[in-house]
Amino acid sequence: MAQNGSNNVKLLGTWGSPFALRAQVALHLKSVEHEYTEEADVLKSKSDLLVKSNPIHKKVPVLIHGDVSICESLNIVQYVDEAWPSKPSILPSLPQDRAFARFWAHFVDGKCFESIDAVAGAKDDAARMALAGNLMECLTALEEAFQKSSKGGDFFGGENIGFVDIACGGIVGPLSVIEAFSGVKFLSPEATPGLVQWADKFRAHEAVKPYMPNVAEFIEFAKKKFNV
Amino acid sequence: MAQNGSNNVKLLGTWGSPFALRAQVALHLKSVEHEYTEEADVLKSKSDLLVKSNPIHKKVPVLIHGDVSICESLNIVQYVDEAWPSKPSILPSLPQDRAFARFWAHFVDGKCFESIDAVAGAKDDAARMALAGNLMECLTALEEAFQKSSKGGDFFGGENIGFVDIACGGIVGPLSVIEAFSGVKFLSPEATPGLVQWADKFRAHEAVKPYMPNVAEFIEFAKKKFNV
Structure with a gap:
């Protein structure tokens, strides 16, 4: 290339x-x-x-x-x-698709990360379970956005990785850590079938794989960081 | 037109x-x-x-x-x-100028509005004065961004109103309300000379004037809304 x-x-x-x-x-x-x-x-x-x-x-x-x-x-x-305007484009070309992409990217940075941080910082299991509901709501909304925009493809925009995937990709690692610590499955084939498959495709993408720690590495890192 | x-x-x-x-x-x-x-x-x-x-x-x-x-x-x-890609453009054309504009627009939406909300919601004068420092820091940063980017023009991008102005314009009304309620001058010719002039030019711009309540209307609105 x-x-x-x-x-x-x-x-x-x-x-x-x-x-x-x-x-x-x-x-x-x-x-x-x-x-x-x-x-x-x-x-x-x-x-x-x-x-x-x-x-x-x-x-x-x-x-x-x-x-x-x-x-x-x-x-x-x-x-x-x-x-670097050469292909591949990261943002889609149509204004409405660009607006859709920016909306969901900022949703991830706002509500989604806030919910993850809240669950991760909960003081006990009862508080964590109460806060888990907000995070599930976020993931349900993201699942709908995925179903709507992927049109049968692997990624949010369809066949190719793009802005929403890159934005959302940031939650894959943190989610796996809080799943491991809380025992709650946030991404599951029942509740978020699209996102489960998407996360696998995202992790395996050639532009992601070299930079994405695997789940075990993330958990080990979080254990050290938070002295667990 | x-x-x-x-x-x-x-x-x-x-x-x-x-x-x-x-x-x-x-x-x-x-x-x-x-x-x-x-x-x-x-x-x-x-x-x-x-x-x-x-x-x-x-x-x-x-x-x-x-x-x-x-x-x-x-x-x-x-x-x-x-x-509607016809002129005038709201975002600048160069990638680095677009990134600068997006950075400051999101700074306003993040730190700046958070600080305004914190000052507005303070439970008493002592708490308000403590929180006012954060807001002043935000405005000092915005003042620097204005000085850097306006290059002697009236607006953040120079001669013409653009993305940062439109983003920042949102704080003009709320600032005048918390100034009136707290007695603290957040925008002043001493601390933020560029922003003081900018706010005047922004309010008076033909694309802003029809939609921007004046200070007295804003204060009256806030008094009713918060039962003051």
């Missing part, structure tokens, strides 16, 4: 970050040569480069392209799509 | 909504003929059309274009820019 010229492209990320994953997948899809810098423990210390290039949020991922820094994962994915 | 054909365009909004304002300004800028429907008291009751067209969030604004519903204000503004 032809490589897009690097023009000095750097990505600051951290292992296991669902947001850094999005940027990695987008860069891979567009075959953008880049240098990846691991911000090893971004919660404890931040590199000077990270603070300088994302002074507002001081978070990964940051894409540095020449003298321009692009922050926030969905913003990076859209930038990559626009700055 | 030439009118863009309506093709059955409806906007569901509510008076005083900073988010509906964004959609109204975008439609005006693109001269899109449309029918506006006031959702009179969206906190107490929601029309069937609103619930049907925005089943996930059940909130205004919603833009209905033919048989497509577009929800969430920044999404609507981008949709309007893409579905």
Whole structure:
């Protein structure tokens, strides 16, 4: 596959970050040569480069392209799509499809991640089960969006991986961790048949596989991180 | 000015909504003929059309274009820019400028509105003053973004009103309300000279003026709404 010229492209990320994953997948899809810098423990210390290039949020991922820094994962994915306009396109071409994609991507970043964080941070099993309902509602809505937009294909837009897949892909790892810790199956063939198949296809996609930790690695990582 | 054909365009909004304002300004800028429907008291009751067209969030604004519903204000503004690609453009053309615009628009929707809500909802003066610091930090960051991007022009992108202005315009009304209630001046010629001038230019813009309540109307509305 032809490589897009690097023009000095750097990505600051951290292992296991669902947001850094999005940027990695987008860069891979567009075959953008880049240098990846691991911000090893971004919660404890931040590199000077990270603070300088994302002074507002001081978070990964940051894409540095020449003298321009692009922050926030969905913003990076859209930038990559626009700055390297060669195929494949990440956003669809029709305005209504682009609006659909942005809506669901922001739904994932808003309600969906909030529900995941709430379940992950619940103080006991009773609280977790109460909060699990909100997360299931989110996943049911995503399942409907998948059924509506995939039209029998493997991904949200149909046959090809795109913006909603990349946005949603961020929840696959965190979901597997909270499933393991809570014993609740959030993605199941009964409740979310489309999403179960989608998650398998997403994990196995050639633009995702090199960057996506497997479930066991995620759980091991979470155990260490949260001292469980 | 030439009118863009309506093709059955409806906007569901509510008076005083900073988010509906964004959609109204975008439609005006693109001269899109449309029918506006006031959702009179969206906190107490929601029309069937609103619930049907925005089943996930059940909130205004919603833009209905033919048989497509577009929800969430920044999404609507981008949709309007893409579905009616005639000039003026709302998003800039260069990828790095588009990324800059999206970053600050989402900063307003995230940190900025969170800080405004926190100050507005503070239980007493001491709590309000403590929270005011976060809001001032947001406005200082916005001031820097304005200075950096306006290049001597009246708006965030320079001479012409654009995406960041429309996003930021949503905070002008709420800020004037919390200034009136708290006695704290958040926008001032000393701390945020660029934003003070920008807010005046924004309010006076021909695409904003018909939809932007004045400060006294906003305060009166807030007094009734919150029973003050």
